[in-house]
Amino acid sequence: MTRVNTSRNPNREAALQEISHKGGRDAGKGRFLREWLRSPLGVGALSPSSAALGTLMASFVPDDPDALVIELGPGTGAVTRCLLQRGIAAERLACVEYAPEFCGLLRLRYPGICIVQGDAYTPPAALLGWIDGRRIAAVVSSLPLMARPEAERSRALDRYLALLPPGAPFIQFTYSPSLPVKPDAVGATAFPSRWIKRNLPPARVVVYRREGAAFPSAGNDDAEPRPSSA
The missing domain is CATH 3.40.50.150 (Vaccinia Virus protein VP39)
Structure with a gap:
């Protein structure tokens, strides 16, 4: 079983401190990464969605x-x-x-x-x-x-x-x-x-x-959705 180490880690703490001083357009990414460092399984991704x-x-x-x-x-x-x-x-x-x-x-x-x-x-x-x-x-x-x-x-x-x-x-x-x-x-x-x-x-x-499901109508013609039961 993989365990997430939540104990104090000097490298992680240093990263958190550096992120906390970021601002401007990087502020959102900084907050996201800070939360990821605190709780990787809770956030799930290393960066916000594109x-x-x-x-x-x-x-x-x-x-x-x-x-x-x-x-x-x-x-x-x-x-x-x-x-x-x-x-x-x-x-x-x-x-x-x-x-x-x-x-x-x-x-x-x-x-x-x-x-x-x-x-x-x-x-x-x-x-x-x-x-x-x-x-x-x-x-x-x-x-x-x-x-x-x-x-x-x-x-x-x-x-x-x-x-x-x-x-x-x-x-x-x-x-x-x-x-x-x-x-x-x-x-x-x-x-x-x-x-x-x-x-x-x-x-x-x-x-x-669920029920009466229509084929998804995506605005992106490249989406290529297809039914699946697996």
């Missing part, structure tokens, strides 16, 4: 000006920015983020968005209160699912699919060649996209749908 990956994820969100969009694990807001650029109004978007520092950064960068601090693997009560029975267009997830046991991944996806109307997408990115959740385990279909090689590390998008 614009290409975020744009691809946002392209799978249906055009529905009256429905809500939920983002899980937004980090510093790389994908959040792409969702707003896609035309999703800030008041229709809620972000669930575990790290307090990221929550503070998101509130400063994106006023008007509902920022919920909490563990996104279970829909927090504050998020359910914000939804208040309104229709949800999509869930967009940057959670590091592969860092969790398979059963926990399936439970998390199942909980959010239960909030979505039939055919609405749960949009997840992954670095893994295998699907983060087996579709049969949650009674859904899965559509993997092409690999985004410009992302670090390379990643792809998987779109899960």
Whole structure:
């Protein structure tokens, strides 16, 4: 079993100190790396998602000006920015983020968005209160699912699919060649996209749908989503 060493490490502490003095355009990356150094499994990636990956994820969100969009694990807001650029109004978007520092950064960068601090693997009560029975267009997830046991991944996806109307997408990115959740385990279909090689590390998008699932309509013609049951 691989264990994460959380004891005090001089090299890690030095890196944290250096990052804390960064500012300007590198501030978001600095915060992201600082959180990664503190909790590698909690953050999952060594750098924020690329614009290409975020744009691809946002392209799978249906055009529905009256429905809500939920983002899980937004980090510093790389994908959040792409969702707003896609035309999703800030008041229709809620972000669930575990790290307090990221929550503070998101509130400063994106006023008007509902920022919920909490563990996104279970829909927090504050998020359910914000939804208040309104229709949800999509869930967009940057959670590091592969860092969790398979059963926990399936439970998390199942909980959010239960909030979505039939055919609405749960949009997840992954670095893994295998699907983060087996579709049969949650009674859904899965559509993997092409690999985004410009992302670090390379990643792809998987779109899960339950009942009445339509083929994903991506704004990026290069997406090449295809059904999968594996």
